[in-house]
Amino acid sequence: MIEAVGLTKRYGRTVAVDDLSFTVQAGRVTGFLGPNGAGKSTTMRMILGLDAPNAGSVRIDGKRYQDLHHPLRTVGALLDAKWVHPNRSARAHLRWLARSNDLPARRVDEVLELVGLTGVAGRRAGGFSLGMSQRLGIAAALLGDPQVLLFDEPVNGLDPEGILWIRRFMHRLADEGRTVFVSSHLLSEMALTAQELVVIGKGKLIAQSSTEEFVAKATENTVLVRSPQLAALRTALGRAGVSVRDEGAGLIVSGMDSAEIGELAAANGAVLHELSPQRGSLEEAFIQLTGDSVEYHAGLTDGSTPSSDGHRPDLVTTGK
Amino acid sequence: MTLLAVERIKLFTTRSPLWCTLMALAVTIGFAALIAGVDNENPVTIASTQFGYNFGLVVVMVMAALAITTEYRFSTIRATFQAVPNRSAVLAAKTGVVALFAGVVGLVTAFGSVLISKAIKPSADLAINTAFEWRAVAGVGLVYAIAAVIAVAVGSLVRHSAGAISLLLIWNMLVESLISLIPKVGDDIQRWMPFYVANRFLTGDPDVTNRPIGEGPPPSESLLSPWWALAYFAGIALAFLITAMVVANKRDA
Numbered sequence: 001m002i003e004a005v006g007l008t009k010r011y012g013r014t015v016a017v018d019d020l021s022f023t024v025q026a027g028r029v030t031g032f033l034g035p036n037g038a039g040k041s042t043t044m045r046m047i048l049g050l051d052a053p054n055a056g057s058v059r060i061d062g063k064r065y066q067d068l069h070h071p072l073r074t075v076g077a078l079l080d081a082k083w084v085h086p087n088r089s090a091r092a093h094l095r096w097l098a099r100s101n102d103l104p105a106r107r108v109d110e111v112l113e114l115v116g117l118t119g120v121a122g123r124r125a126g127g128f129s130l131g132m133s134q135r136l137g138i139a140a141a142l143l144g145d146p147q148v149l150l151f152d153e154p155v156n157g158l159d160p161e162g163i164l165w166i167r168r169f170m171h172r173l174a175d176e177g178r179t180v181f182v183s184s185h186l187l188s189e190m191a192l193t194a195q196e197l198v199v200i201g202k203g204k205l206i207a208q209s210s211t212e213e214f215v216a217k218a219t220e221n222t223v224l225v226r227s228p229q230l231a232a233l234r235t236a237l238g239r240a241g242v243s244v245r246d247e248g249a250g251l252i253v254s255g256m257d258s259a260e261i262g263e264l265a266a267a268n269g270a271v272l273h274e275l276s277p278q279r280g281s282l283e284e285a286f287i288q289l290t291g292d293s294v295e296y297h298a299g300l301t302d303g304s305t306p307s308s309d310g311h312r313p314d315l316v317t318t319g320k
Numbered sequence: 321m322t323l324l325a326v327e328r329i330k331l332f333t334t335r336s337p338l339w340c341t342l343m344a345l346a347v348t349i350g351f352a353a354l355i356a357g358v359d360n361e362n363p364v365t366i367a368s369t370q371f372g373y374n375f376g377l378v379v380v381m382v383m384a385a386l387a388i389t390t391e392y393r394f395s396t397i398r399a400t401f402q403a404v405p406n407r408s409a410v411l412a413a414k415t416g417v418v419a420l421f422a423g424v425v426g427l428v429t430a431f432g433s434v435l436i437s438k439a440i441k442p443s444a445d446l447a448i449n450t451a452f453e454w455r456a457v458a459g460v461g462l463v464y465a466i467a468a469v470i471a472v473a474v475g476s477l478v479r480h481s482a483g484a485i486s487l488l489l490i491w492n493m494l495v496e497s498l499i500s501l502i503p504k505v506g507d508d509i510q511r512w513m514p515f516y517v518a519n520r521f522l523t524g525d526p527d528v529t530n531r532p533i534g535e536g537p538p539p540s541e542s543l544l545s546p547w548w549a550l551a552y553f554a555g556i557a558l559a560f561l562i563t564a565m566v567v568a569n570k571r572d573a
Contacts, residue, residue, distance in 0.1 A: 045572070045573075048402050049401070049402075049405050050398055050401060050402065050572065050573040051572040051573070052572060065405060066405045066406075068405070071402065071403065071404075071405060072402075072403050077402065079398070080395065082394070082395065083394065083395040083396055083398055083399045084394065084396065084399075085330075085333075085334055085390065085391075085394050085396050086394065087334050087335055088330075088333045088334055089333070092329065092333035095329055095333075096326050096329040096330050096333070097399065097403055099322065099325050099326050099329060100322065100323070100326045100400070100403040100404050101403055102322060140399070
């Protein structure tokens with residue numbers, strides 16, 4: 001279990017992480033969701049004791065990372081697959097890591113086998129493709145057979161096969177009862193991977209809930225109605241106090257489900273040509289929730305209207 | 321012991337130590353061979369065989385600085401601190417392994433220089449008898465080891481290969497000799513410069529070979545006795561190392 005309380009990190013005058021509190025439970029995949037530049041990587045570095053928080057603390061099974069004995073046996077992490085000396089072989093890289101936490105040398109071959117890198121273990125890691133580097137990083141994370149696993153944007157830049165492999169892998173780890181905490185800026189990816197979500201924007205907590213709950217809450221449920229007696233129906237819906245807007249030849253109704261609308265139509269003698277529940281896309285929902293907290297607006301989201309909220313129409317963040 | 325093993329694996333699973341060692345051997349032993357072979361005016365002595373020790377020293381410092389700066393370059397330092405959160409212990413272990421290796425390289429270059437000189441001039445008296453001669457040859461190992469400590473510490477503080485190496489080389493090759501050009505106080509300052517004092521350990525008190533001064537490593541006018549000179553040099557290295565540890569603990573990795 002990971003427990004962050006009031007975690008704050010400032011770089012000069014920028015606040016990267018702002019009074020962030022959350023918990024990550026064992027036995028589930030917890031997604032750490034936020035736009036680029038929201039402070040996900042910084043938070044992960046603080047969990048691992050690489051960066052020191054300006055305020056607050058984060059504990060793993062009740063202990064500070066610095067106080068863990070042989071930490072690789074408790075926490076495995078893949079923050080960046082490129083944290084490898086390019087001229088060192090994959091096996092040598094894992095060998096020194098294993099030695100540092102008094103893990104037996106055969107464990108190196110076990111994890112290489114597990115991620116399918118046995119065949120290229122002697123090759124220099126600098127020549128690895130992104131997918132192979134990612135696998136090497138996962139092998140390193142698994143070396144100590146840890147109960148807590150952190151992955152920072154593990155599917156970034158991977159091909160569909162690689163993405164599927166990682167997704168399945170994380171589910172397997174969680175099914176084994178481990179704590180899996182995985183960050184991403186893609187809600188659609190997290191909806192498939194994570195059971196729980198910690199959502200942040202601009203370093204602040206936006207939501208912590210189950211993925212289902214978050215998606216349900218985030219995506220506004222509406223119903224599309226088409227009818228020859230549209231005017232009468234609109235009046236009836238207006239009386240019922242739900243919000244209605246025109247959409248082509250039909251109406252978009254929110255705040256009432258399709259069964260209730262159907263009954264209302266029957267009571268008013270209106271013929272229905274279409275009555276279909278609409279689900280907003282996850283991306284829309286995500287932007288709606290984190291929209292205010294995206295650090296640099298592209299100024300293109302609204303089409304023609306220039307941003308008037310004081311943000312410069314700037315580049316989208318490219319950092320992880 | 322565990323951490324020493326880790327740093328040993330790291331050092332010897334990349335190629336730069338090998339190349340640096342070969343280069344250190346080439347410049348020192350090559351220089352000794354050159355002097356033994358070309359200089360017919362002066363007798364070949366133990367002191368003259370060590371003429372090129374400073375060139376090897378520079379190469380060894382580059383190797384030592386790279387051992388830590390490449391960790392920052394490729395962020396393996398983060399993987400290291402993740403595996404071993406005790407940063408002081410990590411730095412101590414790395415410094416220990418690199419210094420030990422540098423010391424061995426120093427011994428090989430120093431004795432190698434004597435051997436090649438003997439091979440080229442079999443008639444020369446190259447028996448190592450006096451305390452001075454032992455210091456001049458075996459002492460190179462100690463000086464290389466301590467210089468490696470300084471290089472690792474500077475590398476850890478600067479965190480960039482080019483920056484750390486330039487700083488070390490400019491200091492060793494330019495600052496320490498040019499500082500004597502400062503009017504009045506220049507000579508006094510130079511007497512306390514670390515590498516200048518280290519040279520005192522190798523060449524000082526007194527150079528009993530009676531060679532012209534140009535024919536051995538340039539003598540040092542440090543006021544310390546040889547072993548005090550070494551202690552001073554080691555003290556400076558230790559101060560650098562402790563500073564590096566304090567800074568590494570404070571900074572975000």
